[in-house]
Amino acid sequence: MTMPGDHADAVVRTRVRVPLRFGDGFSAVADAVTFRGLADDGEHVALVFGEPDAGASPLVRLHSECLTGDVFGSARCDCGPQLREAVERLSAATGVLLYLRQEGRGIGLYNKLDAYALQDDGLDTYAANAALGLPEDGRDYTVAAQMLGALGIGSVDLLSNNPDKERQLSALGVTVRRRVPTGVFATDSNMRYLRAKVDRTGHTIALTELAS
Secondary structure, eight states: OOOTTSSOOOEEEEEEEEEEEOTTSOEEEEEEEEEESOTTOOOOEEEEOSOOOTTSOOEEEEEEOOIIIIITOOTTSSHHHHHHHHHHHHHHHTOEEEEEOOHHHHTOHHHHHHHHHHHHTTOOHHHHHHHTTOOSOOOOOHHHHHHHHHTTOOEEEEEOSOHHHHHHHHHTTOEEEEEEOOOOOOOTTTHHHHHHHHHHHOOOOOHHHHHO
């Protein structure tokens, strides 16, 4: 992880209004914001809902790209439902979604699908990554901190079940006032995946809800 002071500031490149519509009919309007000077030169984007008050701690979601879940509705993960939920909650709360191009927890689409094959043979999502010689979770949130800085946001309420996001943002100089859990989106196909997130990395997902 990159520590504070190890990266330059980013600046806003473009800001444009985009109407959003989901398959269930829910719609919202956001400003899509792009950036210059991000540490990894990636094409990450912020969706800003409304105008967060200066000096406030807006609700912020760091969402890592998941082509299979976000676009194709894969039931092997909870990414698509989390994205849909986040947009509704952020649009109601005047918040910000950072859509980070970190497919497969940072290992890329092809490697993620290779890991799926190993999961079908019995490994959990983290062990499958390790078996491929890849990090269990290779995500670095330096660019997220840069994006927030470019938007003038230094303190957030973080919409996440993942304690590592809070740890990394705090280490990068962003104040996380509190962490707000997402919903639980369990399917017959993702129960083992969700349980691994709880057991291996301490995600705050209510296993009692999964059991029911």
